[in-house]
Every structure is written in structure tokens, then in C-alpha cells.
Amino acid sequence: MDTTLILANALIFALSAGLMLISSRSAGGIRGAVWFAGSNLSRGAAMLIIGANLPNLGRVRYPQPIAGVLVMTGVLMLHQSFAELLERKAILLRVQCGLVAAITVALVYFSLFPSRSSVPIAALHVVEGLLYLLVAVLVFRFSGKETAPVGWFTALALAIYGLILFLKAASDGDHRSAAAMAALMLMACLVTTVVTAFGFLSLSTTKLRLELLWRAQVDDLTGLLNRWALKRMALREIQRCRRAEHCLSLITMDLDGLKTINDAQGHSCGDVVLQAVSGVLQETVRANDSIARIGGDEFCVLLPDTCQEEAVLVAERLREEIDGLVIRYRGVNVQTGASLGVSSSVISGLDWQRLADDSDAALYQAKREGRNRVVLARSEEITGGEPRQWDESRLRVSRIS
Structure with missing residues (x-):
């Protein structure tokens, strides 16, 4: 079950990344869509590394540090993709320092303590959950009036997944519920990836439509009506x-x-x-x-x-x-x-x-x-x-x- 969900997540990540690259010119500009594609590729690679340590799939040395850094790098790029789309680069610069610091701390921690205990796994889930909540706040706060329903729904999916990561961190020491919690997290990741991809495309399409409507009604030089x-x-x-x-x-x-x-x-x-x-x-x-x-x-x-x-x-x-x-x-x-x-x-x-x-x-x-x-x-x-x-x-x- 876990193997199937992991492979399904990796496939959805790859398909979503390809979709963003293909439609990058219409999806909120090239930069935002490329950041989104990079985020999906990074998180998909983390899924494959985790899956490689399951039975019948071989093993990767130090999977937790590598997967942890890939996951947090992917969430960082997810944040940047929405910041580009919602044109909040000033906020991006301020928040970016905190995100880079979180990734750096995680990299150092997992490099120094590459054990298979539940402590680094729980720490990874907590940091990842915080980053997802941060992206959810960004999308919820700065989705415009015309894009509010899609933005709020996307933010809700990201926030729910962040909360599930917190629950996963809290249950890492409980071996009785570990399997069920892992399956829930993988299912939530699958749903969140699909919802976020459609949310990004819907937001970017709405933004493009509003920009074209604005250009059709407004004089470029003065900003007045035409x-x-x-x-x-x-x-x-x-x-x-x-x-x-x-x-x-x-x-x-x-x-x-x-x-x-x-x-x-x-x-x-x-x-x-x-x-x-x-x-x-x-x-x-x-x-x-x-x-x-x-x-x-x-x-x-x-x-x-x-x-x-x-x-x-x-x-x-x-x-x-x-x-x-x-x-x-x-x-x-x-x-x-x-x-x-x-x-x-x-x-x-x-x-x-x-x-x-x-x-x-x-x-x-x-x-x-x-x-x-x-x-x-x-x-x-x-x-x-x-x-x-x-x-x-x-x-x-x-x-x-």
C-alpha cells in the first residue's frame, strides 16, 4: 500500500511539473510556473528516495537527510512560485531568509545525526508542516477579490496537509498507528498536489484574463479608461x-x-x-x-x-x-x-x-x-x-x- 502511494505521488509530481513547464507562458509567467515545476520535481525525488528504502526497492544511504533537504527545498520553491504569481516579491524577500535558514538547519542536523530514529523524522515533519502553512497563509492572504474562491480552496488544502504533517510528527513514536498515519499522509500529499496544481493554473489563468481585460479598458500611458x-x-x-x-x-x-x-x-x-x-x-x-x-x-x-x-x-x-x-x-x-x-x-x-x-x-x-x-x-x-x-x-x- 505504501509503495503504491509513494509511486503514485511521484508520478503526480512529475506530471504536474511537466504540465507547468508546457503551460508556463500562460501560467502566471514563465518564472512562477518554472518554480512550481521545480518544486514538484524536488518533492517527487524525495518521494522516490523514501520509496527506495521500502522492501523490494533497494536502499539509499542516508535517505532522511537527502529526502528532508529535497522536501524543504521543494516547499521553498512552491512558496516562491506563488509569490511570483501573486506579485508579492517584497514579502518573498523577507520570508525567504526564514525558509533558507530552516533548510540550512535541517541540512546540518541531518548531516550530523543521520540516524533512523524518530527524532529527525519528527523534526522534518514539523519544519515541513510549518513551511506548508506559510505557503497557505501567502495564498489565502494575497488572493485577489476575483481569485478569492480558488485561492482560499488552494490555501485550505495546503493548510490541511500542514496539519497532517504535525499529526504525523506527533505519532512517530507510536508504532501502532505509524502505518495508518503514513498512509494518511501519503494520501493527503497526493490530493494536495493535485489541488495545488489546479489552483495554481486557475489563479494564473484568472490573472491573465484580468490583465487582458485591464489592457482592453485602460490607457497604458495615463491609467485612465479608454x-x-x-x-x-x-x-x-x-x-x-x-x-x-x-x-x-x-x-x-x-x-x-x-x-x-x-x-x-x-x-x-x-x-x-x-x-x-x-x-x-x-x-x-x-x-x-x-x-x-x-x-x-x-x-x-x-x-x-x-x-x-x-x-x-x-x-x-x-x-x-x-x-x-x-x-x-x-x-x-x-x-x-x-x-x-x-x-x-x-x-x-x-x-x-x-x-x-x-x-x-x-x-x-x-x-x-x-x-x-x-x-x-x-x-x-x-x-x-x-x-x-x-x-x-x-x-x-x-x-x-
């Missing part, structure tokens, strides 16, 4: 505002003079300006407002439950904040301005395309009338600062003394 994500958000808000009979407003904003900044200081400076403006937008509007970058220097702000008068005030506050924004870049101060168009469901109705078209038309009216101003759709100019001609001779770039 045009597609803004439209989806707007359609949901339109349905909600229609049911609640609330207003909905949209601000479309274009930066004044960004092309001149790019020509004078380079596109990397323009990227810094876009990121700084994105920060101003996020700090100025409400948490439930949606901000998107829909073009090179064009932004949109969706304002739920906001009438046109309030939307104009928000737009004017944004214009003032951007007008006063000073960006330091490679020894120079760079400033820009903004033209803004505002549309509201009061005039345009609760129709996304009409809201977008009207705010866009108001924006271009603001640019035609001198820029650095706010215009409400289908109205005269509402408010604005001093018009500027955004050519290179008027670009507000000054050396820092």
Missing part, C-alpha cells in the same frame, strides 16, 4: 439615469499647445504632461465620475447625476487647475492649457452618441474662439481665460534657475 471602456460606462449610466430620472453630463477636453511642447521638448515631455494632466483630472472630479483618454491629447469626463450648470462649474475648475499646472521636465518648467466642451442630457437627451457629438462640437467652438475656455453645447461661450496663440514663440517654457 474610449471603448468609457462608452460601456456611459451606456450603463444612461440606463440608470433614465430609470432614476437624473441628469447626465459629459465634458470633452483638449490640451492646448501639446504639439508645440512635443516639437520643442520631445514626445517624452508630452507624455509627462499627459500623465500630469491625468493626475489633475483624478484629483479634481468625484470618485463616481468616469475619466477617459480618448485620443492623443483629448480627454472625456462623464458626470452622472450632474446638471449642465454644475458640469460647467466642474469644467471651469478643471480649466483653472490645468492652466495653473507647472510641470518640471529636465530642467525646464512646462505649462499648457485646455479647451473644454460641455454637453448635458438636459439639452442632448440621454443618448450617448448625441452627448458625445454635442460636447465635441462645443470643444471645437472653444478652440475656434481662442482656446483656454469652456463652452456649453448649443449656447454662447460660458466662461474662459485669456485667449492664447499656441505657437512656439508663445510657448510657456522657462528655464529653472
